[in-house]
Amino acid sequence: MSVPVKIAVLDDYQGISEPKFKALDPAKYDISFFKDTLLPYNHPETPQDVKDQLVARLEPFNVISTMRERTPFPRELIARLPNLKLLLTTGNRNLALDLPAFQERGIPVAGAVGGSDSTTEHCVALILAAARNVAQDDLSVKTGGWQTVPTVSLSGKLFGTVGLGRLGMAVARIMAVAFGMRVIAWSENLTQERADEQATKAGLPVEGKDGEKTFRVVSKEELFRTADVVSVHLVLSDRSRGGIAARELEMMKSTAILVNTSRGPLVVEKDLLDALEKGKIRAAALDVFDLEPLPLDSRWRTTKWGQDGRSRVLLTPHMGYVEEATLDAWYDEQIKNLQRWEGGEELAQSLY
Template sequence: MSAPVKIAVLDDYQGISEPKFRALDPAKYEVSFFKDTLLPYNHPDTPQSVKDQLVTRLEPFTVISTMRERTPFPRELITRLPNLKLLLTTGNRNLALDLPAFQERGIPVAGALGGSDSTTEHCVALVLAAARNVAQDDLSVKTGGWQTVPTVGLGGKVFGTVGLGRLGAAVARIMAVAFGMRVVAWSDNLTQERADEKARETGLSVEDQDGEKTFRVVSKEELFRTADVVSVHLVLSDRSMGGIAARELEMMKPSAIFVNTSRGPLVVEKDLLDVLEKGKIRAAALDVFDLEPLPLDSRWRTTIWGQDGRSRVLLTPHMGYVEEATLNVWYDEQIKNLQRWQRGEELVRSLY
């Protein structure tokens, strides 16, 4: 009888995957779960000892299940995993995987699709929480205080979406319909014609009753100068990485709110921290960061936000997609792909 296939399941903080993988025949599969995320192999601050620790952890396994970009797989790491024969990830895009390196090694990589409105809902929740000062007021009440600072209304204000893809358009639609916000949009290749199509796709008219475009395309500069809420909805790529920096952030109104539920590296983190520490905008609400999980000594964790002239800051731990139903679908698809791979069948949603 052949030895069981060794499987590593990485970074499933909620344990959604465990009953699914444990239901596999233990005579055929030996599954290990790792909930502590080590520093990324390719991060400049990762010491060689931690790189070696990651290799030691992963080297025994034939199959690895990974969650989004939590554990990157650069070429150098892939070459140090001689036993790896299958990589299962979640979603249909993962910039943290060196797909050409996997392909050269003949290692199949399969994604999983379980779409929902989770990130859209989380983004809207962050916008509202920042505008209504929810986090600080909650802390005040729980620690013996009462009201803190006045909140701000959104009605008739300008919502600026940096990116008008599926998520950007969905959030913009909610802000326009629910709160009467005027929407402006920008991305490198966005045209007014395409923005009009997006309005139609979301069930809105191209123009409002005053003849103004529902999703009005503007320059990058105009968006950052005029928006009361700036929300980032770009796909992370070599071109978009670091595209929001001091120049853009310092254009924002002192009363503005900055929101990022896309990817941390889209924004130059040091520049955003500097702007917020100087209190140049009202607030920021962030679900994503350059390095995740955030180190305990991160400036995001150690700074006392909202005091001594600093902006108010609301932080969540990359929860935009962490919805139980979505995670269940993703891991169900991973199990099916694992079984297809063992039978020699074509994988569903191969990433190359």
């Protein structure tokens, strides 16, 4: 009798993968599920004993199923997994994987396509919730209180998008069409010509009736100095990492709202925490953080936001892409790729 393929399914917090993997032939597949995410192997604060714990968890497995970037696989970790033969991930890009190291070892890495406007919807929900004090007022009512502070209107205000790619354009379109916000945009290589193309792609005129550009490109300084809402929509890279720091946060209006649904390290976390503790801006709405899941003693969790002069802070646990239909489709694709791999067939969505 052949030895079953040992499979580890990591970080599926909602358990969507379980019925799919459990439906596989148990004589052929030995499957383990790990819902608790250990500290990243390559994080500077991860002690050696936790690194060893992660290796001990993963070392026995031939196949590992991952969800996005929840468990990074740097070169040093890959080198300590001699039994690994296949890595299954989700999406068609995962910067937490050292793809050259996988390739050198001859370990196939397969992604999974599919998705929706989930992150766009989540970003808009955060903007509205921050402007309308939804979380704060919800807590007040549930704990015996009533109204807290006045809300702010978005109508006619200035929406600043840091990045005008697919997601930045989608959010900007909604804020312009639904709420009458004027849109300004900046990124390192963004030109007005490109912004006009994005407006056309969004089904909007290049210019409004007043002759102003629908998506008006401005300098980084003007965006942070004048926007009422600043929303971050950049891909994390060596160039973009830490591109929003104390200097940019100091420029922001005291009434402004900062929203980040992209990646935590795009903003220098200490600088943002310090600015919010001092009440420099009205509010921040965040779905992403430097270290995820947030440690229990994180300042994000323990600070009494919105009190004693601090800014209001709305936090969600990286839910931008966590939509049932999307996760369901991703795990279906992982199962198909597992079967393709075992049958010697070409994998769909190979990442290298």
